[in-house]
Amino acid sequence: MTESATSETQRKISEKLDIPGAGFDRWWLLVAFVVGMILLLTLVTPDPFARMVRFMAEGIWVTIKITSISFALVVVVGLIGGLGRLSRNWLIKGMSTLYVEVIRGIPLMVQLLFWYFAFPAVIQNLGSSLNWPALSSYRPEPEPMAILGLTICYGAYMSEIYRAGIQSIGKGQMEAARSLGMTSVQSMRYVILPQAIRVILPPIGNEFISLLKDSSLVSVVAVADLTRLGREFSGRYAIPIETWSMVALIYLVMTILSARVVNWIEHKTKLA
Amino acid sequence: MTEPIIRIENVTKRFGHIHALKGVSLNIDKGEVVVIIGPSGSGKSTLLRCINRLEEFDGGLIVVDGIPLDSAQNINAVRTEVGMVFQSFNLFPHLSVIRNVTLAQEVVRKRKRAESDARAMELLEKVGIPEKANAFPHQLSGGQQQRVAIARALAMNPKIMLFDEPTSALDPEMIQEVLDVMLSLAREGMTMVVVSHEMGFARAAANRTIFMDEGLIVEEATPDMLFNHPTQERTKLFLSKIL
Numbered sequence: 001m002t003e004s005a006t007s008e009t010q011r012k013i014s015e016k017l018d019i020p021g022a023g024f025d026r027w028w029l030l031v032a033f034v035v036g037m038i039l040l041l042t043l044v045t046p047d048p049f050a051r052m053v054r055f056m057a058e059g060i061w062v063t064i065k066i067t068s069i070s071f072a073l074v075v076v077v078g079l080i081g082g083l084g085r086l087s088r089n090w091l092i093k094g095m096s097t098l099y100v101e102v103i104r105g106i107p108l109m110v111q112l113l114f115w116y117f118a119f120p121a122v123i124q125n126l127g128s129s130l131n132w133p134a135l136s137s138y139r140p141e142p143e144p145m146a147i148l149g150l151t152i153c154y155g156a157y158m159s160e161i162y163r164a165g166i167q168s169i170g171k172g173q174m175e176a177a178r179s180l181g182m183t184s185v186q187s188m189r190y191v192i193l194p195q196a197i198r199v200i201l202p203p204i205g206n207e208f209i210s211l212l213k214d215s216s217l218v219s220v221v222a223v224a225d226l227t228r229l230g231r232e233f234s235g236r237y238a239i240p241i242e243t244w245s246m247v248a249l250i251y252l253v254m255t256i257l258s259a260r261v262v263n264w265i266e267h268k269t270k271l272a
Numbered sequence: 273m274t275e276p277i278i279r280i281e282n283v284t285k286r287f288g289h290i291h292a293l294k295g296v297s298l299n300i301d302k303g304e305v306v307v308i309i310g311p312s313g314s315g316k317s318t319l320l321r322c323i324n325r326l327e328e329f330d331g332g333l334i335v336v337d338g339i340p341l342d343s344a345q346n347i348n349a350v351r352t353e354v355g356m357v358f359q360s361f362n363l364f365p366h367l368s369v370i371r372n373v374t375l376a377q378e379v380v381r382k383r384k385r386a387e388s389d390a391r392a393m394e395l396l397e398k399v400g401i402p403e404k405a406n407a408f409p410h411q412l413s414g415g416q417q418q419r420v421a422i423a424r425a426l427a428m429n430p431k432i433m434l435f436d437e438p439t440s441a442l443d444p445e446m447i448q449e450v451l452d453v454m455l456s457l458a459r460e461g462m463t464m465v466v467v468s469h470e471m472g473f474a475r476a477a478a479n480r481t482i483f484m485d486e487g488l489i490v491e492e493a494t495p496d497m498l499f500n501h502p503t504q505e506r507t508k509l510f511l512s513k514i515l
Contacts, residue, residue, distance in 0.1 A: 172360055175326050175358070177364075179354075179425075180352075180376035180424070180428060181348055181351040181428060186379050191375075194366050195364075
């Protein structure tokens with residue numbers, strides 16, 4: 001009763017705060033401003049800006065690709081990790097906890113370096129001692145290793161988000177589902193997770209934006225992303241101010257655009 | 273004498289240091305309505321929750337409709353035959369009223385959407401709120417939510433209904449609408465175990481009233497006998513406080 005009364009007031013307040021016009025809010029102005037800046041620079045001074053953007057276009061695509069693939073995997077790994085953390089099986093729970101604690105304690109940069117340089121060396125050494133040429137001649141591909149590193153790292157943080165979201169759903173919900181004869185898997189799928197997802201949507205959105213920014217670290221493991229191409233361009237023509245300003249603006253467009261999309265999805269699910 | 277539909281034998285349960293049930297035995301026959309009263313902490317809710325194994329018990333035996341509550345498989349089998357109504361309703365807030373009533377029908381009973389919809393509407397008629405089928409739980413009053421919860425449990429065609437203080441979280445003016453639904457269920461011959469202090473309901477519907485205190489059944493009798501002529505001192509003391 002009191003619970004539904006508060007959610008009622010909350011909805012009324014949020015409806016009042018919203019600017020009319022199908023979810024438009026003033027943050028779109030910032031998006032327009034930054035996009036406008038980039039257009040202005042490339043149109044008014046095509047040299048070096050238009051040239052620079054053309055040079056880095058492939059890198060923008062690589063950044064988007066690496067971020068999207070990693071994020072899709074992180075959503076799955078996080079769910080598995082989060083459920084594992086809540087498992088009643090001590091082995092599963094222990095392994096999930098170990099994964100989360102170890103990974104969260106190591107800098108992402110070090111993890112990326114490990115997966116690209118150390119892990120393949122381990123495979124190669126193993127291959128030569130087993131006399132197995134398929135392994136000893138193993139050469140890592142930069143992009144898959146970068147995606148692996150980002151996924152494993154962000155999967156650990158995402159596990160904690162899922163765990164917190166699931167735990168935020170009152171235990172009466174699980175009891176009600178179980179008392180109707182649903183198995184624990186069915187209860188999780190039809191009753192707990194749909195509610196938990198709404199709770200964790202904002203932090204999941206934040207994780208996407210962090211991942212987008214942290215993907216710039218993959219430039220140190222031979223991935224030709226936006227940051228990497230920025231460094232090459234800046235080095236080649238010795239114009240650091242222009243290059244890094246443009247790189248920053250491009251990242252900014254991507255992050256605030258993502259924030260708007262997250263906000264929009266959140267808004268939609270709240271009304272449902 | 274036929275086999276009782278619920279057979280509870282010497283059930284014990286501890287929560288850490290607290291001895292919640294100290295060896296409770298109780299048989300309930302098909303079609304019987306049993307009301308359990310007692311002070312808070314007396315173990316009445318724990319006993320009720322043991323019947324569909326929402327609470328694990330440490331010792332003793334519970335057999336529901338011939339199925340002993342021992343394996344996970346049996347527990348799920350029993351749960352589909354035993355409906356439960358909670359003090360805090362526990363409706364699924366992300367689902368509309370009708371989906372609350374159809375979810376388990378489809379997932380557990382594997383009924384088709386049309387069939388489960390028809391069953392849900394029939395039950396929403398029965399509890400008196402068919403017009404709220406497409407509303408969401410937060411749009412309903414407490415009394416309406418509890419009636420939906422009853423419909424949700426009935427949708428599984430249970431043989432037994434358990435009520436855990438179904439009116440304790442309700443505003444006074446909404447209590448009667450829930451009790452009326454329970455009363456009509458009792459008249460139809462549903463086996464019911466009700467933890468509640470609603471004397472009016474007990475007098476009108478119960479075959480037996482049980483008084484529990486400190487993890488034991490202290491006294492059981494017809495509602496009239498128990499409320500008007502209790503034999504045990506503890507029962508008299510408790511009744512003098514709530515009447």
